[in-house]
Amino acid sequence: MDVLEKAYTLLEKYPLCDNCLGRQFALLGYGIENRTRGYALKLALTLQCSSAAQDKNSESTQKLKILATNGFSREAQDTLRHLKKRVPKHSATCFLCGGAFANLEPLTQKILRKLAPYEYETFLVGIELPVNIVEREDEFKANFDLSYSESVKHEFGRLIGKTLEAQTGKTVEFRKPDIMVIANPFTEQIKLQVNPLFVAGRYQKLVRDIPQSKWFCSDCHGRGCQKCNGTGKLYPESVEELISQPFLEAAEGEKTSFHASGREDIDARMLGTGRPFVVEISKPKKRRLNLKELEKTINHAAAGKVQISRLRFSNRDVVRKIKKSESAQKEYRVLIEFEKEISEHDLLLLEEKLSGTLIKQQTPLRVVHRRADLVRERYIYKVKVKKVSPKEAEMQVLCQGGLYVKELVSGDEGRTTPSVSELLKNPAKTLKLDVLNIIMEDPVR
Ligand SMILES: [Zn+2]
Ligand SMILES: [Zn+2]
Numbered sequence: 001m002d003v004l005e006k007a008y009t010l011l012e013k014y015p016l017c018d019n020c021l022g023r024q025f026a027l028l029g030y031g032i033e034n035r036t037r038g039y040a041l042k043l044a045l046t047l048q049c050s051s052a053a054q055d056k057n058s059e060s061t062q063k064l065k066i067l068a069t070n071g072f073s074r075e076a077q078d079t080l081r082h083l084k085k086r087v088p089k090h091s092a093t094c095f096l097c098g099g100a101f102a103n104l105e106p107l108t109q110k111i112l113r114k115l116a117p118y119e120y121e122t123f124l125v126g127i128e129l130p131v132n133i134v135e136r137e138d139e140f141k142a143n144f145d146l147s148y149s150e151s152v153k154h155e156f157g158r159l160i161g162k163t164l165e166a167q168t169g170k171t172v173e174f175r176k177p178d179i180m181v182i183a184n185p186f187t188e189q190i191k192l193q194v195n196p197l198f199v200a201g202r203y204q205k206l207v208r209d210i211p212q213s214k215w216f217c218s219d220c221h222g223r224g225c226q227k228c229n230g231t232g233k234l235y236p237e238s239v240e241e242l243i244s245q246p247f248l249e250a251a252e253g254e255k256t257s258f259h260a261s262g263r264e265d266i267d268a269r270m271l272g273t274g275r276p277f278v279v280e281i282s283k284p285k286k287r288r289l290n291l292k293e294l295e296k297t298i299n300h301a302a303a304g305k306v307q308i309s310r311l312r313f314s315n316r317d318v319v320r321k322i323k324k325s326e327s328a329q330k331e332y333r334v335l336i337e338f339e340k341e342i343s344e345h346d347l348l349l350l351e352e353k354l355s356g357t358l359i360k361q362q363t364p365l366r367v368v369h370r371r372a373d374l375v376r377e378r379y380i381y382k383v384k385v386k387k388v389s390p391k392e393a394e395m396q397v398l399c400q401g402g403l404y405v406k407e408l409v410s411g412d413e414g415r416t417t418p419s420v421s422e423l424l425k426n427p428a429k430t431l432k433l434d435v436l437n438i439i440m441e442d443p444v445r
Contacts, residue, residue, distance in 0.1 A: 003028065004048065007041040008063065010144060015070040015091035018042070019101040019155065024141070026150035034155055035101070042073045050079050061085055096137055096152065100185045101159075107188050108163050111181055114190050115168070119287045122173035125161045127153045128184040156185050176315060178287060197251055197284040199291065200314035200322075202274030204307045205239055205264065208432075212263040213240045235266075242302040244279050250294055251284035261322040262330075262401060264435045272331070272437035274307075276322045278314050325401075328440035329381070332397045332405045335388070335432040336420060342393060346424050347385040350395070353423050354383040354408075359399075362415035364407045378403035392431070395420070401438075406430045 003025060010016060010024065022037030029037065046067055052060035061083070067076035069090045080087045093099045115123075129152065137152045160183060161172045180193035205212075215235050217228035224230040240258040248256050260277040264270045291311040299307050362375045380403070384396040397405060404416065409430050411419030421428045 004041065004044055006144075008045055008066070011042075011045075011066055011070045013070075014095035014140075015072070015093065017072060017094035017097060017099065017101055020094050020096040020152075021071070023152065023155050024144075024146045024149045026155075027148040034150065042067055042071045043075055045071075046073060046076045046079055049076075050083075053079075053083055096140065097133075098186075100156075104156075104159060104163070104185065107183060107185055107190075108160060108167070110188060111160070111164065111183060111190055112167060114192055115164075115179065115181070118179060118192075118194060118285055120170060120178035120194075121287070122171050122177045123161075123164065123179045123181060124172060124174060124177040125157045125164065126180055126182040127156045127160075128182060128189070129153055129156075130184075130186050133186065156183075160185075194283045196316075197253070197281045197287050197289075198278050198314040198316065198319065199247060199281075199289070199311055200276065200278045200318055201243075201295075201308050201311040202276050203239060203243060203260075203270065204272070204274040204309075205268075205270040205305070206307065207305050208267045208269060209235070210242075210305060211235050211238045211266045212260060213258060214238050237305075239306050242306045243277070243298060243308060246294055246298050246301070247279050247281055247289070250289050251281045251286045253281035253284040255282050256280060257282075259319045259322060261325050261328065261438065261440065265406070265433060268433040268435060270435045272435070274309060275435070275438050276325075276440065278319045278322060280316075280319065325440050328401050328438055330399060330401045330403070330435060331437035331439065332399070333434045333436050334395050334397065334405055334409060334430055336393050336395055336409050336428050337431050338391045338393070338424070339427040341390045342387060342424070342426065344387070346426070347387060347393060350385050350420060350423060351383050353418060354380050354397075354420075356381065357418065359403060359408060359419075360417050361404060361407060362412075364404050364412050364415065376402065380408075396436070405433060 007021060007025070010021065016038070018035045018038030020038065021041060022034030022039070025037055025041070026034055046064065049060040049063045049067065053064060061080075064076050064080050064085070065088055067073045068080055069088050072090050077087050077090070094101070133152065140146075141149055164170070164181075165172055176195070178195055180195065182191040182193065183189070215233060215238060216222040217225060217232050217234050219225050219227045220232060222232040224232040228234065244256040244258055247253075257280040258277065259280065260275055262275070264275070291313075295308055295311050357380050358377050359380060360375055360377055363371050363373045379400045381398045385393050387393050397403075397408070407416040407419070409420045409428050411417065411421040
């Protein structure tokens with residue numbers, strides 16, 4: 001195909017702006033904007049016709065007139081004037097874009113005003129087009145058998161993206177932009193999709209009787225009633241609320257979600273290096289949070305109850321990872337009370353029989369109303385036991401995550417086997433439970 005000839009064929013039929021003509025040849029040449037491509041094609045055609053027209057070639061004069069009208073070419077118009085030919089009035093608007101490419105500035109300004117309240121480093125522009133515009137372009141390409149073109153959507157997105165980059169100093173990012181701008185160049189409608197901000201860390205829970213997540217009142221399910229003093233909650237505070245609220249305020253977001261790698265029982269403490277979590281803040285206006293300051297603020301406000309550490313910016317992949325790693329190795333300390341007195345021999349027997357053992361555990365009676373009733377196997381790596389009084393022992397358990405430790409002690413009416421009660425034929429129950437450690441690789445950013 002001769003590129004110039006092809007370009008002229010298009011112009012002969014339809015008025016096309018520089019962008020829309022150039023876009024049909026977008027895959028030819030490199031590092032050239034479509035607008036420049038279109039301009040160059042029109043210019044080259046003008047030169048060709050100009051040389052032929054000087055030899056009194058009337059076909060070339062006719063071509064110059066097409067370039068001056070359908071091509072909107074000022075150079076073709078000037079050339080005609082120079083040749084003392086009539087300069088026809090140029091066509092109204094571009095057949096494909098209706099002049100939208102020439103009029104992107106107001107749209108860009110509108111986008112910038114919409115973005116102004118938000119802090120962001122990366123963005124992406126998505127384009128919505130009226131159906132008739134897309135259909136017209138598709139039909140046009142099919143009719144002229146154009147195989148080097150770029151889509152009109154793509155060109156709008158790329159151009160607006162470039163302008164925004166230049167004016168804001170921010171970067172276009174395809175995979176995980178902070179903000180997605182969805183713009184319609186024809187209606188000038190703009191939507192912003194502000195992506196969430198993720199902050200990861202670890203928490204320790206230093207007291208018992210604080211649930212991990214907000215626990216709605218069972219009577220009113222959060223609306224507030226007499227039973228819950230109008231709070232809608234069964235417990236006044238939770239790990240989730242103590243940690244999330246300051247993030248929500250600092251980021252000026254809409255709401256937060258709290259993701260953690262598993263959860264401890266409400267009456268168990270979470271000690272050691274803490275449990276991995278990620279706070280997800282929806283629609284944040286601020287992203288450059290001072291994590292050091294926030295950590296201090298949260299730890300001060302929740303002093304004696306919840307402490308957080310290792311804060312860092314994170315992403316959705318890490319949320320997935322910490323959810324998956326619920327079954328990372330865990331270390332527990334449990335204070336056991338026995339019905340009958342225990343001997344030193346009992347302690348040795350427990351250490352020997354439970355260390356390196358696979359425990360069969362049917363879903364505990366206390367949770368079976370909300371979880372599937374099935375038998376799971378969990379491995380215990382190591383057990384250490386020491387006596388603290390004639391009927392009390394402290395047991396340290398290093399096991400696969402997901403083991404129900406209270407049931408390992410009681411046997412849960414035979415649903416967990418082997419168990420401490422079963423092995424010693426001495427009914428046992430948990431007085432206190434602490435998570436000492438969650439052993440997992442810290443998910444990278
Ligand atoms: Zn156009
Ligand atoms: Zn209530």
